[in-house]
Amino acid sequence: MPLYKSVTINNDTQLLVWQITESHDTLFKQVRLKDVCLARVEGMKSEQHQRGFLSVRMLLQEAGYSDFDLYYANDGKPHLRDGKNISITHSHDFSAIIISSRNTGIDMEMRRDKIIKIAHKFCSSEFSYLNPEQQNDYIRMLTVIWGVKEALFKMISLPGISFKQHIDVDAFTLEDTNGTATVTFEKMNNNYTFLFEEIEGFTLVCSFEAINL
Numbered sequence: 228m229p230l231y232k233s234v235t236i237n238n239d240t241q242l243l244v245w246q247i248t249e250s251h252d253t254l255f256k257q258v259r260l261k262d263v264c265l266a267r268v269e270g271m272k273s274e275q276h277q278r279g280f281l282s283v284r285m286l287l288q289e290a291g292y293s294d295f296d297l298y299y300a301n302d303g304k305p306h307l308r309d310g311k312n313i314s315i316t317h318s319h320d321f322s323a324i325i326i327s328s329r330n331t332g333i334d335m336e337m338r339r340d341k342i343i344k345i346a347h348k349f350c351s352s353e354f355s356y357l358n359p360e361q362q363n364d365y366i367r368m369l370t371v372i373w374g375v376k377e378a379l380f381k382m383i384s385l386p387g388i389s390f391k392q393h394i395d396v397d398a399f400t401l402e403d404t405n406g407t408a409t410v411t412f413e414k415m416n417n418n419y420t421f422l423f424e425e426i427e428g429f430t431l432v433c434s435f436e437a438i439n440l
């Protein structure tokens with residue numbers, strides 16, 4: 228299946244999701260890649276990673292861009308040559324991009340039980356509203372929190388930010404599908420908003436500067 232969904236979040240923010248069912252060869256034939264990206268994709272050890280990478284180029288084309296419009300800064304953060312902001316994620320069967328005139332972040336994670344085991348590594352203040360006894364919702368909420376922190380990390384991209392110490396996701400409910408978070412790091416004390424959506428066994432999170440929601 229090609230484009231899974233395309234959502235206009237507001238006037239200048241577009242979210243696109245791809246469900247990766249195509250083979251590497253099918254995707255490869257449909258995208259034009261810069262030499263540097265060709266070398267990168269050929270060097271990837273896993274075909275799943277290659278398909279994720281190629282499907283992101285399909286999403287770029289859906290949005291009216293191509294691989295030639297995309298470049299990476301030294302920290303790995305992607306940028307568009309026209310000055311718009313882009314954030315990228317790929318996880319197993321899905322990939323997604325968000326494009327906006329403002330800084331945004333995106334993350335997609337598969338929901339897995341094993342997130343319970345690592346919760347203490349990325350959560351702190353969040354334990355005040357999490358309830359481990361309701362295991363299914365606990366996994367769902369932990370996956371949202373993880374996604375928010377990954378998405379914010381991609382937005383900010385500063386070395387030294389710790390998910391546990393510097394990023395706090397405020398209390399939210401699974402029914403609300405949105406929430407707020409704060410990053411307190413060095414001189415930064417910024418508020419952000421986020422949206423999330425569960426797509427099959429995955430959780431998709433988009434983060435925004437607080438003014439955006």
Ligand SMILES: CC(C)(COP(=O)(O)OP(=O)(O)OC[C@H]1O[C@@H](n2cnc3c(N)ncnc32)[C@H](O)[C@@H]1OP(=O)(O)O)[C@@H](O)C(=O)NCCC(=O)NCCS
Pocket residue numbers: 280302303304305314315316317318333334335348349377380381382384388389390391
């Ligand atoms: C870089 C990082 C954000 C990638 O996230 P991920 O969940 O592993 O993978 P995703 O598929 O969601 O995202 C990968 C994309 O993020 C983007 N990315 C990589 N580095 C980035 C950065 N510094 N800033 C913004 N975006 C970045 C890239 O576009 C990349 O895809 P591409 O190279 O194919 O274009 C992540 O690996 C990371 O370093 N996280 C912070 C480390 C940390 O604190 N971990 C938790 C400790 S408990």
